[in-house]
Amino acid sequence: MQIKKELSNQRRRVVKSDNKNQSIQCPECFKVFSGPSGLRLHMPKHTGQFKFWCGKCQRDFSCRANYQAHMDKHEGITFPCQKCTKRFKTKISLNYHQSEHTGIYLYRCSVCNKGFNLKGNFAKHQAACK
Numbered sequence: 001m002q003i004k005k006e007l008s009n010q011r012r013r014v015v016k017s018d019n020k021n022q023s024i025q026c027p028e029c030f031k032v033f034s035g036p037s038g039l040r041l042h043m044p045k046h047t048g049q050f051k052f053w054c055g056k057c058q059r060d061f062s063c064r065a066n067y068q069a070h071m072d073k074h075e076g077i078t079f080p081c082q083k084c085t086k087r088f089k090t091k092i093s094l095n096y097h098q099s100e101h102t103g104i105y106l107y108r109c110s111v112c113n114k115g116f117n118l119k120g121n122f123a124k125h126q127a128a129c130k
Contacts, residue, residue, distance in 0.1 A: 023032050024039050028046040033039045041062050044050045050060035052067035056074050061067035069090065078087040079094040083101045088094040096117045099105050105115030107122035111129045116122035 022035055024034075024036055025032050026039060026042055026046075028043075031042065033042065044060070044062040050062050052061040052064060053059075054061070054067070054070060054074070059070065061070065073089060078089060079091050080087045081094060081097060081101075083098070086097060088097060099115065099117055103115070105117055107116040107119065108114070109116075109122070109125060109129055111126075114125065114129075116125060
């Protein structure tokens with residue numbers, strides 16, 4: 001397989017850091033990945049060899065999970081909250097929402113004690129809440 005051959009040739013560029021994580025660079029666009037699997041999922045963008053194809057909108061996917069999440073949107077699959085009437089397009093969105101019911105958040109403001117699950121939203125809030 002061409003991707004595997006390119007990946008094996010690319011292993012020469014693997015760099016080990018002090019914390020024993022490996023990074024590997026794409027030979028086409030020089031994007032850096034944390035390991036060979038990231039590069040393997042990325043390479044179809046250059047080769048055009050995707051494993052999964054959506055017949056409804058002609059999008060290609062190299063990862064089954066991304067393809068399945070995409071197809072769920074076409075099929076109108078939603079994820080209902082068991083505690084209220086809200087519905088969500090993705091399971092991760094439902095998981096974030098459920099924190100509103102449990103009070104468990106990944107980030108909490110030290111000034112006003114408001115909770116957040118997304119780092120970006122937390123950072124914006126911190127900048128405004130001084």
